[in-house]
Amino acid sequence: MDQWTAIAIAAALSVWQIAYANPPCTSPLPVTSEIASSMTSRVESHLPRLNTATVLADAVLEQETFAASLFDALREGTTRGRGICRDAYGEGESFAHRLLAKTARDLGFLVDHDAAANTYVTMAGHDRRRPRVIIGSHLDSVWDGGNFDGAAGVVAGLIAIKALKESGFQPRCDITVMGIRAEESIWFSTTFFGSSAALGKVRPEIWEKKTRVDTGKTLAEHLRACGGDPDRLRSGEPYLNQAQIAAFLEVHIEQGPVLEAEKLPVGIVTGIRGNWRLPAARIIGKYDHCGGVPRAYRHDSVVAGADFIHALDELWREWDAAGKDMAFTGGKFYTDPQQHALTKISGEVSFSLDVRSLDAQSLAQLEERIHAIANAIAARRRVQFELGAATRAPVAAVAPAIRASFEAGAAQLGIPARLIGSGASHDAAAFAQAGIPMGMLFVRNAHGSHNPLEHMEIADLLAATRLLTWWLATHCAE
Numbered sequence: 001m002d003q004w005t006a007i008a009i010a011a012a013l014s015v016w017q018i019a020y021a022n023p024p025c026t027s028p029l030p031v032t033s034e035i036a037s038s039m040t041s042r043v044e045s046h047l048p049r050l051n052t053a054t055v056l057a058d059a060v061l062e063q064e065t066f067a068a069s070l071f072d073a074l075r076e077g078t079t080r081g082r083g084i085c086r087d088a089y090g091e092g093e094s095f096a097h098r099l100l101a102k103t104a105r106d107l108g109f110l111v112d113h114d115a116a117a118n119t120y121v122t123m124a125g126h127d128r129r130r131p132r133v134i135i136g137s138h139l140d141s142v143w144d145g146g147n148f149d150g151a152a153g154v155v156a157g158l159i160a161i162k163a164l165k166e167s168g169f170q171p172r173c174d175i176t177v178m179g180i181r182a183e184e185s186i187w188f189s190t191t192f193f194g195s196s197a198a199l200g201k202v203r204p205e206i207w208e209k210k211t212r213v214d215t216g217k218t219l220a221e222h223l224r225a226c227g228g229d230p231d232r233l234r235s236g237e238p239y240l241n242q243a244q245i246a247a248f249l250e251v252h253i254e255q256g257p258v259l260e261a262e263k264l265p266v267g268i269v270t271g272i273r274g275n276w277r278l279p280a281a282r283i284i285g286k287y288d289h290c291g292g293v294p295r296a297y298r299h300d301s302v303v304a305g306a307d308f309i310h311a312l313d314e315l316w317r318e319w320d321a322a323g324k325d326m327a328f329t330g331g332k333f334y335t336d337p338q339q340h341a342l343t344k345i346s347g348e349v350s351f352s353l354d355v356r357s358l359d360a361q362s363l364a365q366l367e368e369r370i371h372a373i374a375n376a377i378a379a380r381r382r383v384q385f386e387l388g389a390a391t392r393a394p395v396a397a398v399a400p401a402i403r404a405s406f407e408a409g410a411a412q413l414g415i416p417a418r419l420i421g422s423g424a425s426h427d428a429a430a431f432a433q434a435g436i437p438m439g440m441l442f443v444r445n446a447h448g449s450h451n452p453l454e455h456m457e458i459a460d461l462l463a464a465t466r467l468l469t470w471w472l473a474t475h476c477a478e
């Protein structure tokens, strides 16, 4: 009998003893050697996986001090002023990657890097040729950000494989924790760069075209300075082969108020919103004198813009009432400072638009409706809408089997959780779009995200990591 069978039997017997300690209508039965041996064969054939998974998941609870010390080290090494700055392909992000690599080596895991300077920490499986499971998130942050955005997912992965290793578990396939570079779009005006590069999905023109907002240096220069190899990436050969990845799992702070408001530590993500964006749209009217031009003669771009945003808010209300998912913002909205004036009717408004939905059909319908709204306002207000080139990101689907398994695990482990859509984009979307089965867990956090007040309780991260570890112990067992 190996140790896992022994643990499973002990767990099964304790469940059995609890069940019989308070029987509904029978007297307690002693656990005789005959019963124990008949239990042994039953346990070996049916129960060990579930019970072993629960025992392994609970081993995560011993990682609290280790997890807290990693976040302390990250905070100490990457605080700039009030907040955290782990700049993409810069000193802050590289500090986090060095910390991950050193910690992982000290724990006896395999450490590797790809040409995009992503970090891979691997717990070797019994059969290394089998498709592996990757747990990953980003190690960069925004400027003046919080300590948990991205890093929480990498720490979750690391404490999951540490707990599994210390419990003597050997997976049948490799389990890899991936520290991902450059997820935040603010540094190079491109999202998911690290994950896209690992998957061989980076457009060739990006290397010299994209420069970092603060340094003005190209992505290729920054990448090289961090030990990456843009020439190798230019060949387009992926480091990660889709066929060799069984699943990609990401733990991430929620970055929203829902889990906190509902007092739930964990969210099981149902999908990641796709978006349709207008980065540079304009409304063209006519500059005129406020006093001299009667209402009926005006071509007022500000009033047309106000109508437009109000109509989109009404559309959102309608979508909400119908139980359909939507979010939007006209995040940039301004008149021309060279031309606008207190006494002028404005002849031009520039704006941006970001429209999102968890449902691909909704997203297409919204695009159509918004075009119709713009046309109607243009006619009514005697202005022109120039919407410019749109960008689109498809909805990223969570694999139904992974989601169902997370739900089963949460029920079995007694972790209070709810299903939740992801309004923000994450690296997991890049993996889903590459055809890799994807799953995500959210951890409750306070004070939003992308700001220094962002807060997460370690106990909540441990709850999500117990569920993650349960999943690994259930799906990566021999």
Ligand SMILES: [Zn+2]
Binding pocket: 138, 149, 150, 252
């Ligand atoms: Zn993030």
